[in-house]
Amino acid sequence: MSGWSDPADAVTERLPVIGSRPVTRFERVSPYEAITQRLPVIAFDDATVRLPVIKRVGDGPEDSTDPDAAAGADLGAKATTGALWLGLINLASKGSQIVVTVVLASLLTEGELGLVSVAASLITVAQVIQMMGVYDVIARTARDPHAMARTVAALSVGVSLAIAVVVIAAAPLLASALGAPDAAPLIVITAFSLPFSAFGGVQMAMMHRTLDFRRRMLPDAGSALIGATVTVVLAALGNGAYSLAVGMLCTAVLQPILGTVAGVRVAPGWDRGAAGEALRWIRVVGPAAVVSTILINVDYPLIARLLGPDDVGVYSLAYRVAWVPYIMIAVVLGAVAFPVYSSLFRAGDGAAVPAVVGRFTYATLLAAGGLYVLIACMAHGLVVLGMRWEESVPVLLALCVYGVSISLLCCWYEVIRAAGRTGLYLIFETVHLVLLVSMLFAFTGFGVVYAAVAQIVAAAVLLPAVLVVMARESLAPPWRTLGRAVLGLAVPGVVCAAVATAFRWAGINTGPAGWLGVIIEGLVLAATFAVVGYLANRAVCQEFLQSRKGAR
Numbered sequence: 001m002s003g004w005s006d007p008a009d010a011v012t013e014r015l016p017v018i019g020s021r022p023v024t025r026f027e028r029v030s031p032y033e034a035i036t037q038r039l040p041v042i043a044f045d046d047a048t049v050r051l052p053v054i055k056r057v058g059d060g061p062e063d064s065t066d067p068d069a070a071a072g073a074d075l076g077a078k079a080t081t082g083a084l085w086l087g088l089i090n091l092a093s094k095g096s097q098i099v100v101t102v103v104l105a106s107l108l109t110e111g112e113l114g115l116v117s118v119a120a121s122l123i124t125v126a127q128v129i130q131m132m133g134v135y136d137v138i139a140r141t142a143r144d145p146h147a148m149a150r151t152v153a154a155l156s157v158g159v160s161l162a163i164a165v166v167v168i169a170a171a172p173l174l175a176s177a178l179g180a181p182d183a184a185p186l187i188v189i190t191a192f193s194l195p196f197s198a199f200g201g202v203q204m205a206m207m208h209r210t211l212d213f214r215r216r217m218l219p220d221a222g223s224a225l226i227g228a229t230v231t232v233v234l235a236a237l238g239n240g241a242y243s244l245a246v247g248m249l250c251t252a253v254l255q256p257i258l259g260t261v262a263g264v265r266v267a268p269g270w271d272r273g274a275a276g277e278a279l280r281w282i283r284v285v286g287p288a289a290v291v292s293t294i295l296i297n298v299d300y301p302l303i304a305r306l307l308g309p310d311d312v313g314v315y316s317l318a319y320r321v322a323w324v325p326y327i328m329i330a331v332v333l334g335a336v337a338f339p340v341y342s343s344l345f346r347a348g349d350g351a352a353v354p355a356v357v358g359r360f361t362y363a364t365l366l367a368a369g370g371l372y373v374l375i376a377c378m379a380h381g382l383v384v385l386g387m388r389w390e391e392s393v394p395v396l397l398a399l400c401v402y403g404v405s406i407s408l409l410c411c412w413y414e415v416i417r418a419a420g421r422t423g424l425y426l427i428f429e430t431v432h433l434v435l436l437v438s439m440l441f442a443f444t445g446f447g448v449v450y451a452a453v454a455q456i457v458a459a460a461v462l463l464p465a466v467l468v469v470m471a472r473e474s475l476a477p478p479w480r481t482l483g484r485a486v487l488g489l490a491v492p493g494v495v496c497a498a499v500a501t502a503f504r505w506a507g508i509n510t511g512p513a514g515w516l517g518v519i520i521e522g523l524v525l526a527a528t529f530a531v532v533g534y535l536a537n538r539a540v541c542q543e544f545l546q547s548r549k550g551a552r
Contacts, residue, residue: 085214092221096228101320104244105385107235114312116241117300118178119186120248136417137281138205139339142346143274145209150269152278153202157268160198167191179305180312189245193252200255203264208339219259227251281422288426295433302440303451311448317382318392318452322399325371330407333364334414341418350419350474357415357470358477361408362485362540368407369489370533374525376400377500381518391448398452405459412466415475424469432462488540492532496525 104113141148167174168191175184200219207215231247239246299319304312337360344353379396382389409432416425439454470476503521534541 085216089216089221092217092225096225097320097324100228100231100244100247101317102385103232103235105317105389108240109310109313111309111313112241113316114304114309115180115183116186116244117312117316118175118180118304118309119183119190119245136205136338137278138202139209140281140342140418141274141277143271143277145206146266147269147271148274148278149202149206149266151271151274152205153199153266154268154270155275155278156198156202157195160194164191164194167194178301180309182309183241186241186245189242190248193249196252196256199266200252200259202266203256203259206264206266208335215262215264218262219255219257219264222258223251223254226254288422288429291426291429291433295429295436298433298437299440299451299455302437303444303448306441306444307448314389314391315395315448315451317385317389318395318399321375321382321396322372322403325368325375326403326407326410329368329371330364330410333360333367334410337411337414338418341415345418345420353415353419354474354476354478355481357412357475358481358485360411360414361477362481362488362537364407364411365404365485365489366533366537366540369404370492370529372400372403372407373489373493373496374522374529377496377525378518378522380504381521384515384518394449395452398449398456402452402455402459405456405463408463409459409466412470412475416466416470416473419473419475421473421475424473428462428466428469431465432458435461484537484540488533488537491536492529495532496529499525499528 104116108116138145138148138152168188171184171187171191172181175181175187200223203219204216227247227250230250231243234243234246237243300312300316303315337356340356341353344350344356376397379393379400382392382396409428413425413428416422416428435458436454439457440451443450443454443457467476500521503517503524
């Protein structure tokens with residue numbers, strides 16, 4: 001924007017001022033200021049007025065570009081770049097977890113993998129309790145974000161220390177209550193990670209506010225890669241389930257250290273106003289975040305209780321694979337979407353939100369849904385890790401359907417939270433949790449596959465309900481965009497299913513020694529989805545490429 005650094009410029013050029021402050025072009029000011037200062041007005045609403053372009057003598061040709069449009073384009077470019085960087089980071093960090101999963105599946109028994117899964121799920125719930133949704137307030141606040149970050153750091157680290165002490169002291173009781181008493185020492189090891197992950201999360205939130213995801217490469221991907229290396233080495237040396245617990249601890253400790261090296265320095269402090277805002281946000285979003293995490297992790301302890309650690313291991317392998325598209329794509333897009341929506345709402349441009357939600361919905365379905373299609377087509381490839389994992393194949397197929405559903409829910413929940421409708425978010429997550437727990441108790445007794453079916457049923461009930469409420473709140477994606485997105489996934493999905501069936505008939509990729517066949521099939525299916533997906537979604541792909549050019 002063209003503006004003036006010295007009030008004298010405004011006086012000598014006879015330009016409007018507010019008090020001693022020169023007015024910038026297209027600036028939004030209060031109606032009172034516009035009237036009392038006799039400023040020319042070209043548009044107004046209930047809270048602000050908009051001034052025309054005011055050109056200084058000597059400025060170049062008048063720029064007629066509407067800064068609102070320019071800001072929107074800049075926000076879109078930042079969102080695109082942010083999504084790409086965060087996708088690259090998750091590819092490195094979550095890709096390392098895939099390697100860990102493959103190694104552990106090869107070296108650990110079903111029972112050992114089940115034990116560490118139970119411990120990890122418990123600590124994940126504890127991590128969210130220590131966060132209680134306060135990181136989102138850093139992205140939303142209109143206060144000084146640094147003051148808010150310092151206050152949130154003090155809150156989160158303090159709570160995490162208290163939780164860690166309680167979890168460590170109660171580890172034997174917790175493990176026994178979950179039906180896996182041998183998991184107690186693993187719970188103790190992973191509990192030490194809580195204060196470190198709390199502080200690292202505040203650093204991540206500061207990067208998210210400015211969509212500066214490139215800085216996350218070192219603390220996020222770097223710590224994950226080192227932690228994965230530690231896990232693999234310890235597992236190869238015969239340390240069993242302890243290898244993953246120690247690897248998780250290493251990752252958590254390194255994250256804030258590497259975040260500081262990357263230039264995000266946050267010293268815990270206290271600001272009374274910031275603390276009040278954070279605590280008000282926690283009141284509703286905090287419980288919703290806890291419910292959301294319990295929702296994601298409640299299946300492990302219930303399966304352990306109803307079927308035993310061995311079945312948890314069978315389920316865990318399938319779940320870890322099915323979790324990849326959600327965490328690498330849906331969560332990435334959601335992390336980018338929340339600050340984008342928040343920026344639009346802060347600017348009073350809520351009318352543009354549904355179209356943006358439509359774009360993120362389309363991207364989620366095509367990218368995350370596409371990866372789920374590929375995983376489902378290749379689910380039988382789990383047997384290359386050993387025939388003992390054959391029971392995980394039907395579980396994985398069911399969890400792929402569930403994964404598409406929760407990816408969409410993740411996408412839509414972000415706009416609900418950014419709009420300040422946190423009560424709705426809490427209601428949806430609570431209903432989902434009640435449905436899931438009920439379904440798990442009803443179905444899991446019939447076998448581990450039915451636990452995955454319970455996940456599908458609970459998510460399928462919630463999806464249309466969320467969409468209807470979003471429509472009533474004027475937050476839903478346009479129906480035409482949603483229909484095109486579903487069709488854009490279905491067309492390449494059907495073609496890939498046909499190709500996978502042909503591979504099955506040819507017997508190329510079956511058996512414990514079928515690594516080469518699995519790799520060949522994966523490459524062929526990926527190429528097929530890419531080509532057919534592009535042809536079926538050409539306009540959207542071209543729009544993405546244009547936005548990518550604008551980001552450069």
